[in-house]
Structures are given as C-alpha cells and as structure tokens.
Amino acid sequence: MAVDFDAQPPNNYYANLVRNLKVAVVPYFTLDTGHQLIQVPVAYSSWGTLNKEANNALIVCHALTGSSDIQDWWKPLLGPGKAFDPTRFFVICFNLLGSPYGSASPLTLYPLTGKPYGPAFPQTTFRDDVRIQKMVLDALGVRQVAAVVGGSMGGQLTLEWPLCTPPGYVKTIIPIATSAFQGAWGISWNESQIRCVQADAQFQGGNYDPHPEGQPIQGLGAARMIGMLTYRSYTSFEARFSRRRVDSRLSSKSAALPEQTPPTPPASDAGDDIPEGTELKTTGSTATVALSLPSYTAQSYLQYQADKFLGRFDANCYVHLLRKMDTHDITRDRTSATVPLTEAQPEVEALAHILSKCLTPALVVSIDSDMLFPPEQQVLLAAYLPDATLVKLQSSDGHDGFLLELETMDGLIRSFLLKHIPAAFAAAPILITQEECQEENSLNSVFGEMDSHFQ
Secondary structure, three states: OOOEOOOOOOOOOOHHHOOOOEEEEEEEEEOOOOOEEEEEEEEEEEEOOOOOOOOOEEEEEOOOOOOOOHHHHOHHHEOOOOOEOOOOOEEEEEOOOOOOOOOOOOOOEEOOOOEEOHHHOOOOOHHHHHHHHHHHHHHHOOOOEEEEEEEOHHHHHHHHHHHHOOOOOEOOEEEEOOOOEOOHHHHHHHHHHHHHHHHOHHHHHHOOOOOHHHOOHHHHHHHHHHHHHHHOOHHHHHHHOOOOEOOHHHOOOEEEEEOOOOOOOOOOOHHHOOOOOEEEEEEOOEEEEEEOOOOEHHHHHHHHHHHHHHOOOOHHHHHHHHHHHHOOEOOOOOOOOOOOOOOOOHHHHHHHHHHOOOOOOEEEEEEOOOOOOOHHHHHHHHHHOOOEEEEEEOOOOHHHHHHHOHHHHHHHHHHHHHHHOHHHHHOOOOOOOHHHHOOOOOOOOOOOOOOHHHO
C-alpha cells in the first residue's frame, strides 16, 4: 500500500499549533471496530536520521493531551547527549488517532462529504494506532524499532507495540506511570470528565463549531479541572497553594480578551495569564472574563489550566481519547479457551499469560505519589514481563512526575538505552540540523506541564 508523504498539513486550527508537523496519508485503513477510513492522515514529528541498518528508530508516545512535538512537553530529554539523542536515533512521535493535532479524528474532513466527522468519527483503539503507525514506518524504510517510550496513555500504547508487531521488531520498551489495562478507577475518572462535557448545552451532542470560540467551554473547562486533580497529589497542592488567596486587587475588574487566531504556538504562555477565580463567557468575537472573589490560588491554578486548555483542545477529541483509554486491555481477544484460568483471579492470570510472551527488555517506571495509575499497577507489569526492570520514582508531584522530574527521567531512560542498545552509542554520531541542536531555556509549554506561570 502506497503511503503519501507529500500531503499538506490539515486545515485544522489545532494542528496549526504544532511546529514542524509532517503528515502521511494512508489510502485506506480498517479499524478494530470494522469501520474503514479512507485517505487517513497520520501526523508526526521527527528528529535525526534513519541509519543504514534502518534499526535506530526511537518512538515516543505522547500522553492524553500531548502532541507529536516532543520539544514542547519533554524538551530536556531531546537533544545530543540526552535520552532522545537525534545523533544516535531517528526519534519519531506520532499524533494518535482521535487527537486534534493532525491525525484522523473528529476534526478530519470526511472525504465523501467534505465536512468534519464530528461525533460520527468511529472509535479507535491503541492497536489501531500501532498498526497504522507501523505502516508509516514501513514506508519510511524502518526495519526495526530500537525503543518505544511513553508515559500515562502513551505508556498504554507502548505496551501494545511488542504485542502487535512481529517478535524482535521492537527491541526495548519503556512504559511509564501506566497500566496493562484501564481499571475501574481510571474508567470512573474518565466518565466524570465525559459527563461534564456532555452536560454543557453548547456541546449539542458533539455538533458544535470545532474552533475554540465554539467549544462547550464550561463543560470542557470543568473536565480539564477534574483531570488536573488526578495528575497531581494532595502533598503537591498543599505545598504549592495551601490556603493562599489571589491578590485582592482583582476583585472589581473585568477584561475583554480578543479572539485568538494563532497560526503557530506562542513562544511563551506568559501573555495567557488569565486571573483565576474567573468564569469565561463568549460574546460575539470576544471572550469576556468576569471576576469573582474570594478566590484561592488553588482555584486560580485550576482556572488557568482550564482557560489554557480551551484554546488548544477539541471536546469531541477529548471524549474520544478518554473512551479510547477505557478500551485499553492488553489481554483483550488474546486469550483462548485453552488457557486455564481460575475463578479467583482470571484477569491477573490472563495478564501473566500474555506478558509471558513479551520477551522485549522493559524499563517500567512507577511514581510513588501517583493516584491515577497507582504504583501497584506498574508492580504488576514488572512481575509478569520476563525481562523487566522496575524503577520507583520518588516525587511529590503525583502522576505528572514523569513530565516534571526531567533530570531523573532523562538519566533513567538514557542508562537503560545504553545498556540494551549499546550499538547505537558505539556508532559514529549522525549529523543533525542546527535546529535540532538548539536548546530552549523557556519553561513555557503549549501542550505539556513545563509552564513558568505557576512554577
């Protein structure tokens, strides 16, 4: 099947936020559900060059609301001498199906109608992502993947890579703060967020105008606030905010914010400093911010994150990805009646059976304060993967520790790759472009948590 690499980036507000986005178009693709997509865009970003042996590809899998631009949300891990070294690896990050940043999603124009799919976009799975991403890698000439790395939702995708591809195709995996299946806890948090979005009258069953000003801003903003609580910890919130209040000088003001039409992401989010404790309403072409006090800095932080999110994510895509996470179960359709399972722990026994076949060396990273994907989920993974190393990261930041404990994450991943892929480091470095060598000192992030506003 011929993959088209000459396609133009999609005419999509959100995809335009991603720097240096590349798009491959797959002529047709059949999903796990049986639905067939045609002219399927697969967006990605890449750094470095494929070597002569075509075996130095390093796949980074983004988290729920991340993009393919690793330079935005994991920049300190990307660069010469870093974990994701473009002088050693062909580093590539794909935008997942269903996400708003360029790959097929509810925002994609259905070729037969010329209109966005919207809520009619069929449900996808992580196995769909692996299969279609491998088609693109095959077309790029990749023969073997040196490593697949991902945290949270990206970790769930990471676990599917060696299970969905021929033995030996993936040399190593690094699943971080993730699980072998989405349990009742994660499903419940996701459902709470979905209900917030759906309860907003502006959602209109998913048939809203797919631009920031047309989004169900109250519901999507509330969903983001819920999500942020699961990403952090009690300790981090108390230490960071306690009972501190927002500056009382904001008590009697209101402001009008102009409609945003950015073709590219801002260099800094400092200008997006919307005072917290506010309610965002749209009126014509402007967004009016009405302030109300008393307001605590913890509320301010959540409102800031909601406002920032409303400018960069689509509600249908958010609902799609949350439901996609709920489908995650590496044992699904992989056990047969011939596998003896007891009534006591059938899920665990099925998991042990499936993971016993995955001989790929694995670095499993756990975060001690993670409430969303508790450490026992990574302990379970490491117990049944035949060649796994479990590392417990000490962090008070909760689930987002893997996005914030940057120096530690860089060292862990790089040490693991040095041990298991020594040939990549023994070879002469590959020349890269000046842009790929540039260091960025800004802590501001469009898609991630490196945001100086609340540091």
